[in-house]
Ligand SMILES: Nc1ncnc2c1ncn2[C@@H]1O[C@H](COP(=O)(O)OP(=O)(O)OP(=O)(O)O)[C@@H](O)[C@H]1O
């Protein structure tokens with residue numbers, strides 16, 4: 182990624198850009214004085230029409246808070262929220278064309294499945310015929326026709342999940358907000374629902390804003406991901422972008438397995454930098470942030486991009502010794518101790534060496550990233 | 555209610571946890587059973603005596619002769635008892651109706667709002683009848699009503715009903731508020747999210763979910779009103795004798811099996827309410 186693009190990530194959002202939701206310099210703090218909690222700190226992000234957008238981050242980073250601000254359950258302390266060009270930050274929830282799938286589903290226990298689904302349409306004052314038709318269509322969409330008359334307390338977790346989805350989709354909102362909707366389901370059901378959600382999103386064409394702290398879930402489902410930490414959005418990008426070009430150490434660490442190597446940045450030219458390793462060897466690496474200065478830096482490389490070879494191989498970037506080989510089914514992780522004492526993991530389907538062997542380590546330039554802390 | 559669901563969904567405790575709980579189990583303490591039985595006997599033996607002697611075919615309340623429904627018949631025939639029952643039911647119904655409405659509003663205003671200054675004071679005001687000695691409330695109510703009666707010249711049973719309404723409010727308030735606090739706020743948020751205005755959320759979601767609490771509050775208020783004596787004694791005007799006042803008057807002249815019969819019927823009524831309440835809250839779940 183070119184340096185300008187990297188710089189643009191930290192720039193404020195641009196209202197002329199096509200957007201469904203535009204979060205513009207939003208700050209949210211709870212409480213006052215000593216006890217004040219800054220849940221969101223000057224967050225800006227653009228969510229595009231019809232995309233499956235995911236908020237990913239560890240517990241307490243502010244994902245739910247951002248979602249609740251968009252839904253209208255909280256009001257921003259500062260900043261504004263635009264929906265399709267219109268400022269909605271201060272409208273009550275019932276005036277926003279946005280629906281939510283709650284983490285605990287929040288189905289109405291005193292209503293049947295069908296009554297739950299038709300509730301939103303009824304409140305919008307739709308004609309009876311339309312309500313009946315849409316409800317039937319929604320029941321069909323989530324494959325719950327056979328349980329239309331059932332009370333919601335008598336449903337399984339997966340069924341409740343589908344009713345919650347249908348209920349939120351029935352009024353055909355501009356945006357559907359989903360707060361960790363799959364976290365209460367077991368693994369198998371969760372996988373099935375991931376596919377189901379993707380299907381619903383493409384069939385309805387509604388913009389989905391999805392919250393999760395499961396990086397694998399985020400990578401499989403999203404069009405774009407925003408990685409959050411302690412009230413900040415650290416990086417926004419496609420799953421491929423985020424995985425292959427993490428801009429920050431936190432993002433790199435949070436998504437998948439990654440090696441972080443300490444190295445010295447000798448010189449900078451454009452978006453590339455000349456690197457030397459403490460244990461010997463040099464390389465050219467991509468710079469993930471524009472304002473990199475020579476000095477000590479962190480290098481990131483995925484284990485599957487590290488290649489091991491003979492110690493004498495001319496392509497070797499640096500040298501090391503195999504410390505351990507861990508087999509995990511489809512491949513093995515080879516733990517290599519570099520000369521400066523740091524550890525590195527190389528992943529491959531086939532391993533030639535064994536513990537104690539000296540190896541050459543190839544760190545291909547195109548996979549080496551210099552990242553900010 | 556919350557406890558019922560909690561225990562239903564709770565996973566079975568691991569053996570070690572179960573053992574730990576058993577060690578702190580109060581029932582394992584020495585003397586627990588004796589104590590428990592002592593309490594039960596102490597609490598219920600008077601009631602048993604009352605019920606038994608209400609079926610005694612004899613004017614004595616200490617010597618059993620034969621089973622009979624005679625005193626129930628006499629109680630129904632007794633004009634004083636009949637009038638007092640009607641007055642009591644009227645007062646209790648009116649007081650329950652208004653107290654439940656006010657209690658519901660008060661419960662909403664103390665749970666479904668942002669924390670505000672004076673919230674504790676609001677609690678205190680609502681619960682005032684529980685904290686001030688009843689005799690004080692009775693005397694002051696009597697004084698106020700006397701002034702009003704003098705000033706307006708208006709008399710009637712309305713004063714008694716008003717007084718009952720006031721002291722019934724905290725009893726109706728407690729279960730309603732407990733229910734509101736138990737209720738998941740996301741339910742109401744989901745309603746707002748689905749385009750329901752605050753009033754629609756209340757009508758379609760909060761109130762239906764609150765109903766078991768409202769029923770419980772109403773029944774409690776009804777029983778408390780039916781049972782009241784001090785305030786009724788002071789506030790009631792001529793011809794407004796409630797059942798407890800009547801019973802009290804009778805007892806001054808000695809306990810009669812007739813009073814036993816009426817008391818047993820009252821007991822039956824409150825038992826009926828308790829069972830009804832239990833049934834409603836079970837069904838609502
Ligand atoms: N109503 C509130 N009052 C006070 N603090 C709050 C409130 N809501 C959230 N916070 C705080 O704001 C921060 C962000 O919370 P938030 O619920 O948005 O996190 P999250 O990313 O959704 O976490 P999780 O993955 O655990 O759901 C936390 O530190 C939390 O304690």
Ligand SMILES: [Mg+2]
Nearest residue numbers: 244245246360
């Ligand atoms: Mg959350």
